[in-house]
Amino acid sequence: MEVTYKRRINYYETDKMGVVHHANYLRYFEEARIYFLDEAGLSYKEIEAAGVIMPVLGVDISYKASLDFDDVLFLKTSLSYVKGAKAAFSYEGYNQEGKLVCRGASTHGFVKKDFKPTILKKDFPQIFEILSKAVMPD
Amino acid sequence: MEVTYKRRINYYETDKMGVVHHANYLRYFEEARIYFLDEAGLSYKEIEAAGVIMPVLGVDISYKASLDFDDVLFLKTSLSYVKGAKAAFSYEGYNQEGKLVCRGASTHGFVKKDFKPTILKKDFPQIFEILSKAVMPD
Amino acid sequence: MEVTYKRRINYYETDKMGVVHHANYLRYFEEARIYFLDEAGLSYKEIEAAGVIMPVLGVDISYKASLDFDDVLFLKTSLSYVKGAKAAFSYEGYNQEGKLVCRGASTHGFVKKDFKPTILKKDFPQIFEILSKAVMPD
């Protein structure tokens, strides 16, 4: 499964270089991830209500072109794997003209609200099953 | 009691106008408020640990001059009043050349973690006493 | 003319109180303002390209209820006046259940890129005319 999350760039997301500040892309990735989960049939709000949180363990991002205010970002988002207490997402961003603007990946842990790891398959089999089906085949 | 909170402006706080985005001033006010409480002998971290939070009920701000990256903001901060379940702070910001950059005020409620109001004087007399002493005389 | 700008709340816009951080509302107001201009037939990107910027001179906001991640904010937005080198917008925010969450107003200057004021009616009559028609009658 791959989803494309669409997002207009806000004025306040630019900096004095005249383009979007690079830290904001991690926020766009988060928005896209939550949209991906929505599309997979999982509400992140409900995941947290069930007692699981998904903190970010690592992010890797390359910036290929800049984004300006009023541009539209299209983020192709997929789930690379889910195993044990971890998952990873991949992102590829394009602007409204189809130009590649960024590529990235994020890894996540599944933990309880006290940040103790949870083995998703065992502790939350329903969430695990939905996520497993949403994993992008190689 | 009046404190002056000093703060260097970060690059990421600017926008494509080339100056600090106006929403960031509310964050500077928050930093200054927490510094004020520190100086009054109250740690906001400890206030929250004790079970009280201070959400913002309202903010009023006038922007008088812009701030650029690498500028230094000096925020004169005082506590206008504490009564019942409310308090109000006042702010006056200057840059490194002594030029007035902003004036503002914020009002806050004292509530428990479930956002139910608490009468500070009755429920947390120690916090109330310290704050009362820190109020700026007219 | 009044527009209603609709906006889902992002996870990263919350803070450890569990609700949206108050500074973000100024960003929502900005998004709503730009949407208002779009609907009035003015692109803020083109306004800036024409050489006019609209820095915020002041903001006044009351917080009536909190917003959580995944809530939907509906911001009723109108233009209160345009005169000389100034304009003012009004905002009223509701959540997905129709509950009032905030009320606010912002005033703006019309300036050139060097922050020198411009008399819109004289210097940019087309922009002035469109804005004048969009002003909310009393």
Add this chain to the structure above:
Amino acid sequence: MEVTYKRRINYYETDKMGVVHHANYLRYFEEARIYFLDEAGLSYKEIEAAGVIMPVLGVDISYKASLDFDDVLFLKTSLSYVKGAKAAFSYEGYNQEGKLVCRGASTHGFVKKDFKPTILKKDFPQIFEILSKAVMPD
């Protein structure tokens, strides 16, 4: 040369997980980088005034432990290399108890304000020389 940039965590930098939102670390890296340049005798403000900007080409970060409001972050920052139109920085973050909280690296291009690459050694030999001396030996 290695510098340690010290930074208190702000309340507004947390999210509803109760800890600092992961995107903020890229902002801390930026603050640390600018502090590094200061310590090396280069003001980033002056670098930009001279006509060079240093957009981020990529970031790689691992989160090892969370940071809370009021924690103090110590970011050990060094310059890994400067060559042609590129440079890379490394970061290692610790909290006030000496616990590792993050590790990361960022790569940067040297470009003119129109985002065209500049060969620093040829076009800005003084900046190149100072940076070269500040590179961390292997």
